[in-house]
Amino acid sequence: xxxxxxxxxxxxxxxxxxxxxxxxxxxxxxxxxxxxxxxxxxxxxxxxxxxxxxxxxxxxxxxxxxxxxxxxxxxxxxxxxxxxxxxxxxxxxxxxxxxxxxxxxxxxxxxxxxxxxxxxxxxxxxxxxxxxxxxx
Amino acid sequence: xxxxxxxxxxxxxxxxxxxxxxxxxxxxxxxxxxxxxxxxxxxxxxxxxxxxxxxxxxxxxxxxxxxxxxxxx
Numbered sequence: 001x002x003x004x005x006x007x008x009x010x011x012x013x014x015x016x017x018x019x020x021x022x023x024x025x026x027x028x029x030x031x032x033x034x035x036x037x038x039x040x041x042x043x044x045x046x047x048x049x050x051x052x053x054x055x056x057x058x059x060x061x062x063x064x065x066x067x068x069x070x071x072x073x074x075x076x077x078x079x080x081x082x083x084x085x086x087x088x089x090x091x092x093x094x095x096x097x098x099x100x101x102x103x104x105x106x107x108x109x110x111x112x113x114x115x116x117x118x119x120x121x122x123x124x125x126x127x128x129x130x131x132x133x134x135x136x
Numbered sequence: 137x138x139x140x141x142x143x144x145x146x147x148x149x150x151x152x153x154x155x156x157x158x159x160x161x162x163x164x165x166x167x168x169x170x171x172x173x174x175x176x177x178x179x180x181x182x183x184x185x186x187x188x189x190x191x192x193x194x195x196x197x198x199x200x201x202x203x204x205x206x207x208x209x
Contacts, residue, residue, distance in 0.1 A: 084200025092200040105158040107187040108203070109180045111151045118149040125148065126157070129167075 004044035006067065010060050011042070029055050063087065066113065087112050094119040104130060141188060143181065145170040154180040156187050164188050 011021055018035045025033040033052070040046040048056070057064040066087065086092040091114050098106040098119070106126065110118070141156065141164040148154070148169040153176060156166045166184045168177040 085203030086200050095200065095203075103160065106155050107157075107184070108155045109153040109183045109187075110155075111153075114151045118151050121149050122152055122155070125146070126155075129146070 002044050003047065003067070004042050007038075007048075007056065008042040010056065010062070011038075014060060024059055025052075025055060029058070031055060063112065085112060086114060088114070088116060090116040091119055094123075098123065098126075141166050141185070143168065145177070147171055153177075154184055156184040 011018070016024075018038050021038055022033050022035055025031045031052070037046075037048075041048045041052075053067055054064060056062065057067055084092055086095060094116055095108060095110075095114075098108070104126065108114075108122075143166045145168045148167070148171070150169075150171060152169060153172060154166065154168040156164055158164050166181060168180055172180075
């Protein structure tokens with residue numbers, strides 16, 4: 001997803017009009033943003049500078065790294081809905097299940113944007129390892 | 137004194153740097169991602185060593201919050 005589409009998606013998800021966003025940027029963050037600038041950013045006609053991107057991250061409680069991950073497929077809204085380290089709540093749930101398994105309690109070191117599919121793949125690997133160990 | 141954790145490398149999904157798991161006998165294994173660099177594995181190993189203490193909390197442990205805390209440090 002291009003950055004413009006992400007910015008549009010963020011604004012629409014938060015049910016803000018362009019004028020309302022301009023007001024937040026200018027009044028609360030002392031910037032000089034116009035409606036035209038936001039329109040150009042959202043339509044990928046221009047790219048916001050780091051100052052504006054940082055403000056987007058601050059206003060919408062986003063991870064700046066996710067915002068800058070222009071070509072990745074991670075859902076930007078995930079970072080707003082997840083509690084704790086992981087951006088995706090489904091991932092957080094699966095990671096919790098891995099820990100709660102009384103037979104083999106697992107704790108990970110993984111990136112924030114870990115996908116549920118990655119956790120499922122990891123669970124298969126762990127099961128294979130367990131089987132191999134018990135047959136050795 | 138708890139037993140020294142056994143460390144192994146294994147091909148893991150790219151977003152997983154590694155993990156540690158507690159065995160039924162209370163011993164702990166650390167698994168590192170063989171697809172990552174030696175330096176990255178060293179960092180992960182330190183992260184996992186901190187986690188070993190977390191196995192003590194056992195019940196009612198909120199793992200996503202715990203990870204948030206561990207990654208802040």
